[in-house]
Amino acid sequence: MRPAARHGWARAVAAVLTGLAVMVLVAALGLWAAGAADLPDGAFPRVVAAALVTAVGGSVELSGNAGALAQTHAGLTVIPLSVTLAGALVIGAGFLRPLRHRAVASAGELAGWAARIAVLWLLALIGLALAARQTFAVDVGSGTLSDLTGLFDAAPKVGFTTDLPLTVLFGLLWLAGVLVLALLVARGAPLPGRLLRLQESxxxxxxxxxxxxxxxxxxxxxxxxxxxxxxxxxxxxxxxxxxxxxxxxxxxxxxxxxxxxxxxxxxxxxxxxxxxxxxxxxxxxxxxxxxxxxxxxxxxxxxxxxxxxxxxxxxxxxxxxxxxxxxxxxxxxxxxxxxxxxxxxxxxxxxxxxxxxxxxxxxxxxxxxxxxxxxxxxxxxxxxxxxxxxxxxxxxxxxxxxxxxxxxxxxxxxxxx
Incomplete structure (x- = not known):
């Protein structure tokens, strides 16, 4: 019972919340510097949530609507790797911290510790995916185009939403990659006895x-x-x-x-x-x-x-x-x-x-x-x-x-x- 007490649910909550807080801070400051704070309808927090979703490999889908006589089409695929890197470093460090000063750890112990973090991460992914949804009106300026869109009630809009299953799937795969890489990279991280040869190779x-x-x-x-x-x-x-x-x-x-x-x-x-x-x-x-x-x-x-x-x-x-x-x-x-x-x-x-x-x-x-x-x-x-x-x-x-x-x-x- 001592290993479970040493890295139980309290430490898992701390690792996940710290990682999320750092990712939110980096994404929010970056989007603020990019001018996203001026988006209408209080959309800034939802854009930050979308940035976190894409940072961990989740799927954000763009949609368009411009009335019955018009169409908009939009798409965006990009991963903000600064947010990804910050989250990976902090969560990886939180995962390894209770394991320091150890030479060997059993596979069951490592799996149980990783599972605690994964359960909490899953809840965070669902919350982010549900929050990352918004629709914006596109300003077409003045002139003929503005007159036509007003005449046909075809003011263009574009929005984004998340694909919840894909976000959960890729978000969990991202977490698994971070935890495995942390074990492989950290020189002092313990490994199961059968995998000790990986320390050399x-x-x-x-x-x-x-x-x-x-x-x-x-x-x-x-x-x-x-x-x-x-x-x-x-x-x-x-x-x-x-x-x-x-x-x-x-x-x-x-x-x-x-x-x-x-x-x-x-x-x-x-x-x-x-x-x-x-x-x-x-x-x-x-x-x-x-x-x-x-x-x-x-x-x-x-x-x-x-x-x-x-x-x-x-x-x-x-x-x-x-x-x-x-x-x-x-x-x-x-x-x-x-x-x-x-x-x-x-x-x-x-x-x-x-x-x-x-x-x-x-x-x-x-x-x-x-x-x-x-x-x-x-x-x-x-x-x-x-x-x-x-x-x-x-x-x-x-x-x-x-x-x-x-x-x-x-x-x-x-x-x-």
């Missing part, structure tokens, strides 16, 4: 990938703050930091490793920072976003490849130093290749962006003119995964070679007397 590589992703976020944060201090646009910059900084920086990681994303921007939609992305993607046809197109627009973009190479080599070295000395460089290469390929897969699946909106009246499409638009950014998935595996092989092997002269923790340099 999986944990150093998983920890290296988390370090790589967080390093990119820190670099992006410093760059964004310097940009806000020197060039202005403070509100836009803080909205980006609090909602989508990992989206941008992890995209930069894949581009630095040579991956290609296809995309297009039209109409009123746009990418807030940096401006170069909007310029490359705002074309009549689908554009390719990669190192070649970036350097063609701005030759300084080659630093993305240099930064990726240096940071990857650094985490590969740290991975090898944390591993036992008997592990060969080729084994480091294979483990880092698998870890980086999975990391690239995760970035590609969570970093996709898609948004569109349009208005038609009496069968005339895109009547809204400046109101209609489209934005999408999608990766060439298997190319990115393959490049991740290739870079992981090279960096892992070099990291293993560089770590050979380094004395590991707990080793001795010579035979005992």
């Amino acid at each position: 999986v944990r150093p590589a998983a920890h290296a990938m988390v370090e790589l992703l967080l390093a990119y976020v820190v670099i992006g944060l410093v760059t964004a703050l310097l940009t806000a201090a020197t060039r202005g646009h403070v509100a836009t910059t803080f909205a980006l930091i609090l909602l989508g900084l990992p989206n941008l920086m992890w995209l930069a990681l894949t581009l630095g490793l040579g991956a290609t994303w296809n995309g297009r921007v039209s109409g009123p939609f746009g990418l807030p920072m940096p401006h170069i992305l909007d310029e490359i993607l705002r074309t009549p046809d689908v554009s390719a976003l990669n190192l070649r197109s970036l350097t063609a627009y701005d030759g300084r973009m080659w630093w993305l490849a240099l930064m990726a190479a240096l940071l990857l080599l650094a985490v590969a070295f740290r991975m090898a130093v944390r591993s036992p000395a008997r592990i060969q460089p080729w084994q480091h290469a294979v483990r880092l290749a698998v870890a980086l390929a999975l990391t690239m897969l995760m970035i590609c699946l969570t970093g996709r962006v898609s948004a569109h909106y349009g208005l038609s009246l009496l069968g005339i499409g895109d009547l809204g003119g400046g109101l209609s638009g489209e934005l999408f950014l999608k990766p060439r998935l298997w190319q990115a995964v393959g490049l991740g595996a290739l870079w992981g092989l090279v960096a892992g092997f070099l990291g293993g070679l560089l770590a050979r002269p380094v004395q590991r923790h707990g080793e001795v340099s010579g035979p005992a007397d």
